[in-house]
Amino acid sequence: MTALTIRLPNSLHAKIRELAARDxxxxxxxxxxxxxxxxxxxxxxxxxxxxxxQGRRQDFDRFLQAVPDVPDEADRT
Structure with missing residues (x-):
């Protein structure tokens, strides 16, 4: 494990302390x-x-064409 010293604004440190304590x-x-x-x-x-x-547009279009053209759930009600 490595030790690391960081500088935090007091307000950020206080909020982190608060949330850590809560958890x-x-x-x-x-x-x-x-x-x-x-x-x-x-x-x-x-x-x-x-x-x-690595994708190809033609592959995307081919798969998209396989998706049925049906109305949205919201449009069915």
Whole structure:
């Protein structure tokens, strides 16, 4: 495990302390969890961009044509 010193505005630190206490976890756990969530979201966007770059418009159009043309649920009522 690595130790890291960060500087936070007092107001942000106070809010993190409050939310960590509410979840009955340490400030350390709260910040580690927040960093993990941010990392996961960035990696997901990167993955989706890579996948999209490999896609072909003609394949998308072919699959889209296979979707039945039916009215929305809201239009049926």
């Amino acid at each position: 009955d976890i340490s400030v350390n756990q709260f910040i580690a969890s927040a960093a993990g969530e941010k990392l996961a979201s960035i990696l997901t966007v990167d993955y989706l961009r890579q996948e999209a770059a």
